[in-house]
Amino acid sequence: SRFEVSKVDNWKNKIQEVTLGATSADGGSRKSTVTLGGENALPYYFDAEMPHRNYVTVDVFDMPIGMAKAVKGNYEDVINDPAEWAKKVVRDFNADMVTIHLISTDPLIKDTPAKEAAKVVEDVLQAVDVPIVIGGSGNPEKDPGVLEKAAEVAEGERVLLASASLNLDYERIAKAAIDHGHVVLSWTQLEINAQKELNRKLMKQCNVPRDSIIMDPTTAALGYGLDYAYTNMERIRLAGLMGDDELTFPMSSGTTNAWGAREAWMVSSPLKQDSDWGPREYRGPIWEIVTGLALSLAGNDMFMMMHPTSVQVLKEITQTLYG
Amino acid sequence: MKINSPLEAYKFLPATNCGECGEQTCMAFAAHLIDRSKDLTECTPILEEKFRKKYEELDALLAPEIREVVIGVGDNVANIGGDDVLYRHKLTFFNQTKFAYDVWDTMDEKDLIERVKYIQDFKKFYVGNFLTVDMVAVRSTSGDPEKFAAVVSKVVETTHLPIILCSFDPEVLKAGLEVSKDRNPLLYAANKDNWKEVADLALEYDVPVTLFAPNDLDLLKSMAKTFAEMGTEKLVLDPGTFPTGKQLRQTFNNFIKVRRAGIEGDREIAYPIMAVPFTAWMAHDDPVSASYWETVVASVFTIKYGDIMILHSTEPYAMLPELHIRDTIYTDPRKPVMVDPGMYEVGEPTADSPVLVTTNFALTYYTVESDISSNKIDCYLWAIDTEGIGVEAAVAGGQLTAAKIKKGIEESGFNLQTDTTHNTIILPGLAARLQGDVEDETGANVMIGPADSGRIPGWMEKNWPPQKK
Ligand code: B12
Ligand code: SF4
Numbered sequence: 104s105r106f107e108v109s110k111v112d113n114w115k116n117k118i119q120e121v122t123l124g125a126t127s128a129d130g131g132s133r134k135s136t137v138t139l140g141g142e143n144a145l146p147y148y149f150d151a152e153m154p155h156r157n158y159v160t161v162d163v164f165d166m167p168i169g170m171a172k173a174v175k176g177n178y179e180d181v182i183n184d185p186a187e188w189a190k191k192v193v194r195d196f197n198a199d200m201v202t203i204h205l206i207s208t209d210p211l212i213k214d215t216p217a218k219e220a221a222k223v224v225e226d227v228l229q230a231v232d233v234p235i236v237i238g239g240s241g242n243p244e245k246d247p248g249v250l251e252k253a254a255e256v257a258e259g260e261r262v263l264l265a266s267a268s269l270n271l272d273y274e275r276i277a278k279a280a281i282d283h284g285h286v287v288l289s290w291t292q293l294e295i296n297a298q299k300e301l302n303r304k305l306m307k308q309c310n311v312p313r314d315s316i317i318m319d320p321t322t323a324a325l326g327y328g329l330d331y332a333y334t335n336m337e338r339i340r341l342a343g344l345m346g347d348d349e350l351t352f353p354m355s356s357g358t359t360n361a362w363g364a365r366e367a368w369m370v371s372s373p374l375k376q377d378s379d380w381g382p383r384e385y386r387g388p389i390w391e392i393v394t395g396l397a398l399s400l401a402g403n404d405m406f407m408m409m410h411p412t413s414v415q416v417l418k419e420i421t422q423t424l425y426g
Numbered sequence: 427m428k429i430n431s432p433l434e435a436y437k438f439l440p441a442t443n444c445g446e447c448g449e450q451t452c453m454a455f456a457a458h459l460i461d462r463s464k465d466l467t468e469c470t471p472i473l474e475e476k477f478r479k480k481y482e483e484l485d486a487l488l489a490p491e492i493r494e495v496v497i498g499v500g501d502n503v504a505n506i507g508g509d510d511v512l513y514r515h516k517l518t519f520f521n522q523t524k525f526a527y528d529v530w531d532t533m534d535e536k537d538l539i540e541r542v543k544y545i546q547d548f549k550k551f552y553v554g555n556f557l558t559v560d561m562v563a564v565r566s567t568s569g570d571p572e573k574f575a576a577v578v579s580k581v582v583e584t585t586h587l588p589i590i591l592c593s594f595d596p597e598v599l600k601a602g603l604e605v606s607k608d609r610n611p612l613l614y615a616a617n618k619d620n621w622k623e624v625a626d627l628a629l630e631y632d633v634p635v636t637l638f639a640p641n642d643l644d645l646l647k648s649m650a651k652t653f654a655e656m657g658t659e660k661l662v663l664d665p666g667t668f669p670t671g672k673q674l675r676q677t678f679n680n681f682i683k684v685r686r687a688g689i690e691g692d693r694e695i696a697y698p699i700m701a702v703p704f705t706a707w708m709a710h711d712d713p714v715s716a717s718y719w720e721t722v723v724a725s726v727f728t729i730k731y732g733d734i735m736i737l738h739s740t741e742p743y744a745m746l747p748e749l750h751i752r753d754t755i756y757t758d759p760r761k762p763v764m765v766d767p768g769m770y771e772v773g774e775p776t777a778d779s780p781v782l783v784t785t786n787f788a789l790t791y792y793t794v795e796s797d798i799s800s801n802k803i804d805c806y807l808w809a810i811d812t813e814g815i816g817v818e819a820a821v822a823g824g825q826l827t828a829a830k831i832k833k834g835i836e837e838s839g840f841n842l843q844t845d846t847t848h849n850t851i852i853l854p855g856l857a858a859r860l861q862g863d864v865e866d867e868t869g870a871n872v873m874i875g876p877a878d879s880g881r882i883p884g885w886m887e888k889n890w891p892p893q894k895k
Binding site: 104105106107108109147148149325326327328329330333334337338341365366369372373374375376377378379380381382385386389390392393396397400416420423424425426 | 513514515547548549550551552556643644646647648651670671672674675678679682683684686687690692694695714717718719721722725726729730741742743744746747750751753754755757759789796797800801878879880881883
């Protein structure tokens with residue numbers, strides 16, 4: 104007897120296509136751009152071609168920060184120089200994009216003024232010609248100002264501003280994106296209704312065009328809530344495909360969160376009853392890979408990552424599945 | 427399952443509301459049948475002869491779309507399959523993927539025993555339990571039936587874990603079966619060349635069997651149909667696991683297609699699926715790369731519908747993520763992840779023992795509890811009601827505050843002044859910013875512990891008992 108199976112008939116809606124980066128033709132200075140979205144099915148499914156592969160943007164910080172030892176070893180030579188750091192991840196680690204996190208702007212860290220932080224953004228834009236993501240410090244009072252200034256100096260480059268969230272003045276971030284031609288990262292915490300609400304506000308209240316929104320529904324590490332993160336993303340993507348136009352946007356994951364899991368960084372198990380955990384140099388990267396991989400299957404398009412081995416293997420598996 | 431509302435199930439129940447099943451009403455029991463949290467056999471009245479017909483009808487309607495297959499016997503039995511949905515949030519996935527690690531018949535005896543024991547004993551604590559692996563797959567690499575039988579006997583002697591007998595040679599499989607038939611092993615595998623002989627073995631010994639049709643779903647389906655007609659539905663389907671390139675993409679889609687067809691009601695293909703990430707070792711020479719790739723392939727097929735798999739790498743950096751991704755996917759999304767708030771005694775605390783504050787998020791609580799108890803630290807551990815949110819998120823979100831901590835203390839009936847000699851509370855490192863407030867609210871001394879509870883033992887050595895001021 105022949106095997107037969109039908110395609111899914113209620114995946115009628117396409118995920119919005121969003122392009123990051125602008126070449127000189129479009130008023131920017133990037134050599135290449137990255138387009139996310141456009142899916143008409145779950146990732147890699149035979150139901151419909153997936154128009155764009157997954158992309159990886161590698162984290163760069165505007166000051167030295169605490170990192171797991173296995174990660175840090177790769178960045179010691181550039182840790183004081185964001186521009187060199189950015190160059191290194193593109194040149195040596197095959198990053199498709201670079202994320203510059205302006206964490207020193209946090210009032211509790213260095214309280215770097217927005218204007219000064221914006222200089223780092225300019226340096227990074229000079230140093231590399233891939234599209235970039237600009238992240239604040241996560242401080243809800245400070246971030247809008249920091250991202251406004253950054254958006255201004257990055258005018259025309261179509262960067263991703265990370266992020267608008269419900270607990271800060273998202274209108275300012277939306278406006279900065281619209282005024283300077285950027286894309287907004289709509290970040291919520293593992294809750295599908297909050298994601299709908301924020302997207303709706305960005306579209307209806309702030310008039311952000313549909314082609315300028317990417318979602319970050321939050322990534323929790325393998326063993327530390329990945330079950331929520333996976334299912335949240337899967338539900339969001341399925342709802343989008345079935346026509347919920349508040350959710351038909353590409354998704355991004357802060358995959359680096361995987362390094363928060365003790366299995367990724369601790370020398371050995373704190374529990375005597377556990378079997379030997381083996382060398383952490385190998386445990387850490389695979390923790391980041393499996394965290395990202397699970398989310399890629401849930402529909403995530405773009406990964407923010409840190410360890411070069413993780414970047415390499417995640418790209419290899421997602422590209423193999425992509426075909 | 428062919429029905430989806432309690433009302434439909436209710437129609438078949440005795441309707442006496444007798445309460446034997448532990449529910450007040452038949453309707454309540456029916457709801458549990460639909461969400462699969464109770465088994466029909468828990469309604470003892472319906473098992474009586476007079477309800478036989480109803481029982482049989484309902485039992486058939488409630489059967490999961492994907493057949494359940496049992497491997498092994500006794501306490502270590504491995505159930506696979508039994509799923510009803512394609513996405514875990516629609517219900518939950520049942521019978522987590524079983525991991526079988528291989529041994530082979532050209533291993534020397536000492537290595538063999540060591541490896542089997544390692545597989546059997548591997549464990550990792552997580553949220554109140556140990557994660558473990560499940561099975562041993564014995565591969566015939568010699569092709570010699572006697573050798574195979576000898577190694578299978580050794581494995582059977584060494585472990586109670588269920589086993590898979592791997593060879594395409596029916597003679598070899600038969601030799602293995604002879605020495606393991608009481609253990610209900612899974613045969614691997616029948617293919618287009620040997621299927622007749624292997625089917626005979628599966629029927630003669632009444633054991634489950636894997637059907638192997640690499641990248642050929644028509645063949646897979648017709649073999650499954652033939653086996654069913656010959657008299658066995660204890661089948662596992664292996665559509666081939668190709669580890670790289672376009673073929674891996676095809677493998678991925680084969681798994682999706684088989685499971686989708688099964689869930690949508692094609693009984694002829696509604697069996698558990700086997701993945702063989704082991705094939706990664708054919709694509710990579712260097713053992714770290716091979717282990718990594720094997721783990722990656724195993725993760726893909728744990729997420730997408732693999733019910734059982736054969737693996738090779740027993741490196742902890744392969745096994746730990748495999749165990750955790752399986753737990754991730756098979757955790758019941760409907761189950762709350764909290765412990766009851768309150769004061770817990772870890773070990774045998776006295777008035778001199780430390781008092782530690784944590785949250786009632788199950789992951790947090792069990793992590794901290796096990797870090798303390800496994801290091802034999804006697805203490806009081808306070809699970810504050812943060813509505814099931816972990817420390818860092820609860821501090822950020824306002825569920826862990828000085829007021830909450832004070833309230834938690836009062837409600838537990840514990841009195842820091844009279845029940846301890848030190849009137850001291852230890853806060854998690856990630857809640858350090860609450861220190862001043864907690865001192866003010868409770869009048870206790872507040873110490874700040876390490877950020878990760880794994881470091882509590884070392885921290886205690888340096889900081890406990892507290893210096894008298
Ligand atoms: C999962 C998660 C969530 C989930 C929480 C699910 C849950 N049930 O807890 C959800 C989606 C609900 C969530 C929401 C929010 N989150 Co959140 N979340 C995370 C995430 C990804 C993992 C947290 C986790 O589960 N860790 C694992 C558990 C076991 O850790 P833990 O409870 O802290 O316990 C450890 C230690 O504290 C210590 N420990 C515990 N008890 C004790 C006791 C003693 C005595 C000692 C010594 C040590 C100790 O040992 C434990 C094991 O290591 C982190 C990012 C990350 N770290 O990866 C962000 C994170 C914690 N979230 C954050 C934020 C800001 C929020 C929100 C406020 C966001 C928002 N604007 O809405 C909300 C708050 C919601 C609320 N409280 O109601 C921030 C916190 C930043 C900060 N430091 O202030 C983080 C760090 C993310 C980030 N970088 O921005 N979050
Ligand atoms: S045991 Fe059966 S008959 Fe009795 S209440 Fe439960 S479902 Fe109804």
